[in-house]
Amino acid sequence: MSSATVTGPAVIADGEGRFVVDTIEVDPPGPGEVRVAIAAAGVCHTDHASLCWPGPLVMGHEGAGHVEATGEGVEGFVVGQPVLLNWAIPCGNCFQCARGADPLCERTHELDVPRLGDSRAHPGGTRWRGRPVDRAFHLGTFASHALVRAEAVTPLPPNLPLELACILGCAVMTGVGSAINVANVLPGDAVAVLGCGGVGLNVIQGARIAGAGTIIAIDRVPARLDLAVRLGATHVLSTDGDADHVRLLAEVRELTGGRGADHAFEATGRPELAFLPLQLVRNGGNALQVSGAHGPATLPLTDLFWNKRYMAPLYGGCVPSRDFPRLYDWHAQGLLELASLVSHRYRLESLDRAFVDMLDGRSTKGVLLVA
Ligand SMILES: [Zn+2]
Ligand SMILES: [Zn+2]
Missing domain, CATH: 3.40.50.720 (NAD(P)-binding Rossmann-like Domain)
Structure with missing residues (x-):
């Protein structure tokens, strides 16, 4: 499916403990990729730690949104469909994936979207200030759009609010x-x-x-x-x-x-x-x-x-295709509570406040509302 490069806001960590909210450019999906319009993203201690990872980095590894475009060869997704992102991306056929240990996938680092300037076939990706920028866990969910491999995406049931669903992924x-x-x-x-x-x-x-x-x-x-x-x-x-x-x-x-x-x-x-x-x-x-x-x-x-x-x-030993549908079912049956876990909601610009509430133990789970 053809589509154009899009622009939108994202939170970018500088690698030295600070972040900025600025505009990024996100290319159309290449083969095997999906571009997701993020609606909500959970905030986690790992995100706070990522402020000091090598930057610049589009932050965020918990997210839910809608499929905005799909690349060649991607099956099982339609535009507009609600989806959940998972940060440990399994290839499905390496030694560890074959034995059901998906989070230990030996090829997970290959399951990234190639960046402009990479030698790989499809020179697309995510850019900030004109340069390719990394994304936390190959996702980068504190942004209007995330360009990810299809293996990182799981369909969501239509009636599960995205601001609750986004915390399922971590x-x-x-x-x-x-x-x-x-x-x-x-x-x-x-x-x-x-x-x-x-x-x-x-x-x-x-x-x-x-x-x-x-x-x-x-x-x-x-x-x-x-x-x-x-x-x-x-x-x-x-x-x-x-x-x-x-x-x-x-x-x-x-x-x-x-x-x-x-x-x-x-x-x-x-x-x-x-x-x-x-x-x-x-x-x-x-x-x-x-x-x-x-x-x-x-x-x-x-x-x-x-x-x-x-x-x-x-x-948690996550096998996305097995575990996420099971979590959806438990939530639908009233066995898995989500609403009382999401105690605070913020805009992207208020990530600082989300971190303070999290570190002080005031919030159970903070969620950034992106869309
Ligand atoms: Zn694997
Ligand atoms: Zn997390």
């Missing part, structure tokens, strides 16, 4: 998928979740959907614990005034028959808490770090004894 998928796909929470299991932000609350939803019998939500902010109960937590524990976690460990043990939880998740983003799940689980239990916390952390190796498993899963 926070919801990571949380729910870590509980269901990775930890394999089973009916009756006991689950502890450390940190009730955008990811932790979705671990709680995933554990509830899987039929967990005991779901212990742990946080220092009372309002987050209230929301955790609405989303499925059966017990809440505050970490306030318990810096060495002595009370926390005793209470989790007491709530789990003196044994420890079957699964414990760290979703705080704080490296010093990354190994705490090992102390919250029973022998043979699953400890998971799902926050993507960076930085050094140490643990006594004895914490890993007694057949405990420690995992740091990527993207």
